[in-house]
Amino acid sequence: MHAAQDVLLVEDDELIREATRLTLEERGYGVRTAADGLTGLALFRERHPDVAVLDIMLPGLNGVSLAGRIREESGVPVLLISARNDPVDVVMGLEAGADDYVTKPFDGPVLVARIRSLLRRAAPAEQPAESPRLRFGDLEFCPVSLTAHRGGKPLALTTTELKLLSEFAASPGNVLSRDLLLERVWDYAWSGDTRVVDVHVQRLRSKIGRERIETVRGFGYKLRP
Structure with missing residues (x-):
């Protein structure tokens, strides 16, 4: 089922690394492991x-720095x-570019x-012949192709x-709570940490214009029409 999906697992604790690798491989993922950041x-x-x-705590290059290096080179x-x-x-x-996090000790099914949630979000969407484009001031967004432009x-x-x-673009002017965004964007409403939402909103603001959100x-956040 997941044979074509590869996971890079970087963990310096051998027991956790091997247990996690086995958990993922049992579910069909290909797993490559490393014990240090470099x-x-x-x-x-x-x-x-x-x-x-x-x-996060890795020798050589810690997880935060590694996340930043990966984000500089890839999505x-x-x-x-x-x-x-x-x-x-x-x-x-999160500010370095990570999409989500889990805390130790964690259950295999949670990880x-x-x-799976991250991979669903990363899956390309099928595009019709003409993709609708939404405009909010100098911001242009296509909800089908998931592309955005600012000032062209x-x-x-x-x-x-x-x-x-x-x-945000689906409900301009409407307030979206942090819990709602956790459920819709991160695919979970249980034991969610709203810091994930807050940090990503700040990152998004820095790119589309701080006044736009x-x-x-x-209550939460809203996109200004």
Whole structure:
């Protein structure tokens, strides 16, 4: 089922690395592993996986830095593994370009569900002959091809940022709560951490214009028509 989908797993704890590898391989994923960040980066460049799963605390090149290097070169989804659930680590990782994170100890099915969610978001959409385009000031967005332009220039948005923009563009002027965005963009409404939403909204704002997405204090966010 997932034979064509490859996972890069970078984890320095051998027991966790091997247990996670077995869990993913049992579900049909191809898994390549590394025990340090530099080896992980080399593997990423060599094999171009469909998704990267990175521990934050890695020797050589930590997971946050590795996520940033990957994001500079590719839009491949990145999932961070955090041992301490430290808000600083999590936010730094998301700001570096990671799409999501899980905390240790984690259940295998939870990790698999998060990976599946990332891969669904990254899957290309079928496009009709003519793709509708939505305009919001100098921002132009096509919800079918998931492409965005600002002032006529294409925007380099990650898959998560594009999905987030798609939700806003579908309901301009309407307030979308953080929980709703977690459910629709990240595919989970349980044990969700709204920091994921907040950081990605900030990243999206920096690219489409900070004034374009308004914070409605105590409720969530809305796209200004």
